[in-house]
Amino acid sequence: MPISxxxxxxxxxxxxxxxxRHWSVYWLLIALSFALTTGAILRLQNQATRGESPFFSANxxxxxxxxxxxxxxxxxEIDRVVSRPASIHWDTIDKVVHVGADGQWHQYSSKPPLLxxxxxxxxxxxxxxxxxxLDEHPIQVARTLLxxxxxxxxxLMLVMLAAMLEQWFVADWTRYFVVxxxxxxxxxxxxxxxxNNHIPAAVATMAALFFMERIWRDGQQANWGxxxxxxxxxxxxxxxxxxxAALVGALGLLVLGRGLLRATLGYALGCGIVAVPFLLCNYxxxxxxxxxxxxxxxxxxxxQEVQGDFADALDQGTLPNELRxxxxxxxxxxxxxxxxxxxxxxxxxxxxxxxxxxxxxxxDGMTTTQFAIVQSxxxxxxxxxxxxxxxxxxxxxxxxxxxxxxxxxxxxAKYAFHMTLGHHGIFSLTPLWIFSxxxxxxxxxxxxxxxxxxGVLTIFLTAIVFAFYVRQAPHDRNYGGxxxxxxxxxxxxxxxLLSMTPVxxxxxxxxxxxWCALVVLIASVLSAGYAHANPWVHxxxxxxxxxxxxx
Numbered sequence: 001m002p003i004s005x006x007x008x009x010x011x012x013x014x015x016x017x018x019x020x021r022h023w024s025v026y027w028l029l030i031a032l033s034f035a036l037t038t039g040a041i042l043r044l045q046n047q048a049t050r051g052e053s054p055f056f057s058a059n060x061x062x063x064x065x066x067x068x069x070x071x072x073x074x075x076x077e078i079d080r081v082v083s084r085p086a087s088i089h090w091d092t093i094d095k096v097v098h099v100g101a102d103g104q105w106h107q108y109s110s111k112p113p114l115l116x117x118x119x120x121x122x123x124x125x126x127x128x129x130x131x132x133x134l135d136e137h138p139i140q141v142a143r144t145l146l147x148x149x150x151x152x153x154x155x156l157m158l159v160m161l162a163a164m165l166e167q168w169f170v171a172d173w174t175r176y177f178v179v180x181x182x183x184x185x186x187x188x189x190x191x192x193x194x195x196n197n198h199i200p201a202a203v204a205t206m207a208a209l210f211f212m213e214r215i216w217r218d219g220q221q222a223n224w225g226x227x228x229x230x231x232x233x234x235x236x237x238x239x240x241x242x243x244x245a246a247l248v249g250a251l252g253l254l255v256l257g258r259g260l261l262r263a264t265l266g267y268a269l270g271c272g273i274v275a276v277p278f279l280l281c282n283y284x285x286x287x288x289x290x291x292x293x294x295x296x297x298x299x300x301x302x303x304q305e306v307q308g309d310f311a312d313a314l315d316q317g318t319l320p321n322e323l324r325x326x327x328x329x330x331x332x333x334x335x336x337x338x339x340x341x342x343x344x345x346x347x348x349x350x351x352x353x354x355x356x357x358x359x360x361x362x363x364d365g366m367t368t369t370q371f372a373i374v375q376s377x378x379x380x381x382x383x384x385x386x387x388x389x390x391x392x393x394x395x396x397x398x399x400x401x402x403x404x405x406x407x408x409x410x411x412x413a414k415y416a417f418h419m420t421l422g423h424h425g426i427f428s429l430t431p432l433w434i435f436s437x438x439x440x441x442x443x444x445x446x447x448x449x450x451x452x453x454x455g456v457l458t459i460f461l462t463a464i465v466f467a468f469y470v471r472q473a474p475h476d477r478n479y480g481g482x483x484x485x486x487x488x489x490x491x492x493x494x495x496x497l498l499s500m501t502p503v504x505x506x507x508x509x510x511x512x513x514x515w516c517a518l519v520v521l522i523a524s525v526l527s528a529g530y531a532h533a534n535p536w537v538h539x540x541x542x543x544x545x546x547x548x549x550x551x
Contacts, residue, residue: 033183224266231270300387
């Protein structure tokens with residue numbers, strides 16, 4: 001049957017017949033994708049670690065530690081989880097240390113606490129119903145949670161995508177291609193076997209776009225219910241991926257700018273519904289609603305600068321009297337116990353300003369008092385408040401044990417290249433996104449698609465998120481660590497899937513175009529499938545890159 005590119009897939013009088021035909025294909029693709037994803041989850045097991053472990057990396061173990069601590073110990077503190085004897089490996093590098101509510105030092109996951117709290121609730125229910133627990137049945141618990149939170153939501157994401165495509169003025173081949181790309185050709189399915197924040201963020205982003213489409217279509221008739229649902233979805237995406245706060249703001253501006261008052265009020269209420277538990281969980285975990293661990297990656301405010309030559313004494317573990325007097329005055333002002341047994345350690349924090357001449361950590365062995373001394377010139381030393389939760393004894397991030405990739409990439413141009421076309425490239429690993437980058441521009445200028453808002457939103461969010469990560473400090477330019485793709489950008493996948501539609505429609509006009517699209521889809525599917533057993537490995541392209549000894 002020839003593909004029509006100048007008229008809808010079906011005449012108006014046969015619309016219901018064509019819709020049923022479309023959905024018969026959609027459901028087939030969705031079922032296949034769900035079956036493959038669930039199958040991968042049901043055979044998950046990390047063969048590279050001790051015991052029958054369902055954990056693949058420090059990243060997912062960090063969240064599992066919080067889940068276990070909440071259900072078994074009723075706390076966000078993970079000390080007892082990581083230090084207890086266990087048949088599988090629980091410890092994680094993705095943790096921070098600060099003083100807890102009991103006035104003692106404790107370890108915590110560095111991940112935002114709302115998502116692990118929700119997963120802990122599910123684990124509590126699974127444990128109550130089945131008797132399974134993470135000590136004796138880790139594989140069974142993990143598989144159940146992952147099917148519920150990854151496989152099913154990904155299938156729902158495909159349903160929402162198909163429903164949105166039904167409203168597009170495109171050919172059947174285009175619709176099926178985009179749904180197939182979503183079901184098989186992205187790294188979302190790759191990461192389904194490991195607890196992560198990227199899949200929930202992507203599904204929530206798709207839900208936000210789904211309700212935005214309804215609001216935009218209804219115009220002044222848009223109701224507050226769709227706005228409420230969009231707000232909940234967008235805000236939840238932001239709790240999973242903090243840069244998705246840009247999505248929250250952009251959608252709010254789009255709706256408000258069109259004068260849709262009821263939808264805007266519903267949207268604000270929906271955002272609030274998610275913001276309250278997010279802030280509450282953060283308060284319970286870290287003692288403050290806005291005390292995100294990511295904010296505590298540097299030294300605190302300067303208490304006082306002192307001139308002198310103290311470097312040798314500090315290196316020998318001695319706290320000079322001039323610096324101690326400053327610390328004692330500061331401690332007295334806080335009403336804290338005075339220094340009793342100060343210990344001076346040379347600081348090796350990876351995020352340290354390279355222009356600093358030296359940095360030392362002072363800890364009191366008898367109290368929780370701690371501060372930093374920073375040398376900015378040969379005779380200038382600043383006593384600074386403690387603010388860096390990542391810098392603690394044994395921290396992976398302040399040691400020489402970091403992997404090569406976690407050392408960071410100092411060359412900004414090289415980093416940007418590898419984020420796009422190199423070994424972690426958005427386009428080199430998933431060439432489907434080449435269609436998306438062109439398609440978002442088409443959406444801006446081609447009135448046939450009536451989706452200019454989508455083009456504007458996709459361009460804005462892609463540019464701002466890419467710029468955010470590429471402009472990070474050198475020690476943070478690590479592509480997301482040891483991971484099979486540029487995972488920081490995964491939550492944008494729903495936007496990219498919709499944006500590729502105009503280009504796929506154009507390719508669908510000819511046999512050569514369809515074959516070109518299929519080759520690109522196959523390449524993307526192969527790339528995503530490379531790490532289905534464990535997504536926390538280097539991309540296949542990086543393996544080849546290093547084998548060829550390319551820079």
